[in-house]
Amino acid sequence: MTSEPSVVEVTLESDLKNLEVAEEIVRRVAETAGFGEESEHQIEMAVHESMINAIWHGNKNDSSKRVWLRFEIYKDRLEIHIRDQGIGFDIDEVPDPCSENNLLKVSGRGIFLIRTFMDEFRVKRLPGSGTEVIMVKRIEPAQQSK
Amino acid sequence: MSMKATIRQVDSVVVVDISGRITLGEGCTQLRELIRDQLAKGNKRILLNLADVSYIDSSGIGELVSAYTAVSNQGGQLKLLNLTKKVHDLLQITKLYTVFDIHDDEAKAISSFQKA
Numbered sequence: 647m648t649s650e651p652s653v654v655e656v657t658l659e660s661d662l663k664n665l666e667v668a669e670e671i672v673r674r675v676a677e678t679a680g681f682g683e684e685s686e687h688q689i690e691m692a693v694h695e696s697m698i699n700a701i702w703h704g705n706k707n708d709s710s711k712r713v714w715l716r717f718e719i720y721k722d723r724l725e726i727h728i729r730d731q732g733i734g735f736d737i738d739e740v741p742d743p744c745s746e747n748n749l750l751k752v753s754g755r756g757i758f759l760i761r762t763f764m765d766e767f768r769v770k771r772l773p774g775s776g777t778e779v780i781m782v783k784r785i786e787p788a789q790q791s792k
Numbered sequence: 793m794s795m796k797a798t799i800r801q802v803d804s805v806v807v808v809d810i811s812g813r814i815t816l817g818e819g820c821t822q823l824r825e826l827i828r829d830q831l832a833k834g835n836k837r838i839l840l841n842l843a844d845v846s847y848i849d850s851s852g853i854g855e856l857v858s859a860y861t862a863v864s865n866q867g868g869q870l871k872l873l874n875l876t877k878k879v880h881d882l883l884q885i886t887k888l889y890t891v892f893d894i895h896d897d898e899a900k901a902i903s904s905f906q907k908a
Contacts, residue, residue, distance in 0.1 A: 662817050687878060694849055698816055744887040752858045755850040755886055762885055 651718035651725070652678075658713045660705040660730070668697050668715060672726075675717045679724045680785055688763035689724065689783050695756040696728045696779050704732025704777055723765075726781045734777035737769045795819035797826055805837045805902050806830055807873075811844035814852030823852075827859045827870075836868025837905045841898070843874035853886060860892060869893070873901050 654675055658664040672693040676686040697713060705711040716727040741748055743755045761767050766782035795812040808826065813819050830838055840859070842848075848856075856872070863870040871893040875883065883889040895901035 665815070691849065694815075698849070698851070702816070749887060749891065750857055750861055752854040753851070755853055759850055759882075759885070 651720045654717040656715045659709055660701045660711040660713050661709045662701055665694060665697055668693055679719045692760045692763045692781055693726060695760050699756060700728055700730035704730030723782050723784045727778055729776055729778040731776040734771040795822050802902050805839050805905050806835045807839045807841055809841045813847040814845060814855060815847060815849045816851035820851050820855040823855050827862055831866055836863060836866055838863055838870045839873050839901055841873040842879055845876060845879055848879055853882060869905055871895060871901055873898055
């Protein structure tokens with residue numbers, strides 16, 4: 647748990663065209679960490695949705711801004727940090743997209759999917775410098791031997 | 793890979809074979825315009841064949857919901873055909889599996905559309 651992680655860091659221009667770049671990177675990171683195909687897809691989706699939040703909602707689609715990704719591969723988990731230059735959001739105020747009233751709404755499922763697919767999800771406001779989301783996916787022993 | 797859609801008519805149903813990515817941006821916009829065009833032409837029985845959809849995100853799911861609502865609001869029917877495991881799982885997780893009429897056999901899907 648306390649050993650030094652293997653780290654991959656990337657800075658991307660805040661542009662939706664970079665979504666697929668981020669996906670390609672996270673696929674390779676997840677593969678390196680030893681996740682199976684299904685977990686890889688879940689992690690990829692979580693990063694995809696977080697990138698959309700960072701680019702679209704955080705940085706307001708302003709391509710002069712940046713999104714920072716940091717992947718930390720530990721023996722027992724993958725920790726992903728995604729930071730934008732936005733003002734952030736209150737995770738407790740995100741409505742439940744599965745409730746009857748929201749089921750047919752067009753948007754509002756991104757955070758729900760991230761929470762479903764990852765073992766931990768936190769949002770940290772960084773006063774004056776942006777917002778960071780931290781996501782953790784644990785590496786099960788069965789996955790490690792794969 | 794962006795989204796591609798091929799439209800064919802089977803009996804009174806418009807079947808849309810979709811491949812690629814239904815994601816925020818181009819994929820979602822294409823799907824929205826396609827549904828709008830079909831409704832404008834009076835085609836209100838639409839079957840979306842998702843067999844070759846490689847990736848769908850939360851915006852893509854939202855676009856499917858939007859298409860479903862738009863068609864239903866005009867008195868039509870929109871159904872889904874041949875979900876991949878990934879899309880199937882996403883619709884289950886988001887509790888939309890029970891909202892859509894989902895088929896895995898095209899002939900049966902076509903015959904399930906109500907005749908006007």
